[in-house]
Amino acid sequence: MVDESSVPWYEDDKLWEIMEPVMFTEARIAFTPNEVDAIKSLCKIAPDEAVLDLCCGVGRHSLELARRGHKVIGVDRTKLYLEKARKAAAEENLSIEFVLDDMRTFYRKKTFDIVLSMFTSFSYFDDHEEQMLVLRNIYASLRPGGRFIFESMGKEILARIFLRQSWSEWPHGFMLEEREAIENWSKMHNVWTFIERDGTVHRWNVIHWIYSGAEIKEMLESIGFSDVKIFGALDGRAYDNEAERLVVVATK
Ligand SMILES: C[S@@+](CC[C@H](N)C(=O)[O-])C[C@H]1O[C@@H](n2cnc3c(N)ncnc32)[C@H](O)[C@@H]1O
Structure with missing residues (x-):
């Protein structure tokens, strides 16, 4: 018998439970400090800047940023992941607020200097307007001068x-x-x-939506983001025919 879900895939707890070992492999967790080095260098994060890790999953970036002394809030819709993230933070005595919420509803006005959307965590909602709503929430949560970094698989x-x-x-x-x-x-x-x-x-x-470099740039600019830069990996290489990922850094 095949177990087929009646809710949209991203709202199905069973999917996130079954996919946990697939998404958060030991290798991926172990590589997180390198990703955080790259994020810090692309976004030029100052020591006292506050970070929102949107769709934080089991909190791998939140934990690593907190280890480095950053103030971090992680938000995710999956209870199971947040429980794991909270447990890991407690074991290391790290102070991180993990919030159970949906990226379509969560925002804290002008609270963050950096918003992260890592590992294909944006593009899920069928309606384009819901996608734009998420970007508007991110824009509202950023302080002026704040940066949004988005990392996904590009259409090209x-x-x-x-x-x-x-x-x-x-x-x-x-x-x-x-x-x-x-x-x-x-x-x-x-x-x-x-x-x-x-x-x-x-x-x-x-x-899910797949965006080209030009499409995501246009969406971000239409909301008010400026200085939208597109890269082909977190190491800051060009988004060209050899790009591995679509990485975007946009400034409020
Ligand atoms: C591919 S995982 C990425 C997790 C994390 N950013 C990382 O790099 O390890 C996508 C995450 O998005 C979360 N998610 C899915 N739909 C969401 C929604 N509507 N609001 C908030 N989080 C959501 C899932 O629970 C999952 O943790």
Whole structure:
């Protein structure tokens, strides 16, 4: 029997539970200090600047920034992840506020100098206006001069490396990912099938926006962001035909 969800994929707790070991691998967690070095260098974060880690997941960037003395607030909709993040912070005696909220509703007016949206955490909502609402919330939460950094997979890169389907093996099961560009390459339709080792099968239709460098720049500028810079990885390389990720730094 296939367990198919009736809520949008990003609101399905089962998806985030099953995907936790897939997304937050030991290698990815271990690489986080390098990502934070790169973020600090791209955004030029001063020691006393306050950071919002939007869609913080299990808090890997929040924890690393707090270890380095930054004031951080992490926000995420997944209770399971926030519980893990809070536990990890308590074990290291780090003071981080972790807030259970939705990126469409969360904002704190002119409170942060930096907002992070790391590892493809923006692009989920079917309606373009909901996407713009998230960007408006980020803009409202930033102090003047504050920077927003966004890291994802760009449309141009996806078109270059596109794979119709792929399988992967994990300690708790096997994953099939089937992909199709839809709505004239506006969105990616992924069908994720996860087969647990006891034979339980889960299937999700994961549909999300894919943005080109030019599209995301235009969206940010239409909200009021300036000095919108596009990079091809967190190391600050050009967003060209060899880009690996779409990284955007925009200033309020
Ligand atoms: C791919 S993970 C990235 C986590 C983290 N930024 C990182 O780099 O490790 C995406 C995260 O977005 C969160 N998320 C999904 N929909 C959300 C929403 N509407 N509001 C807030 N968080 C959401 C998920 O719970 C998940 O933790």
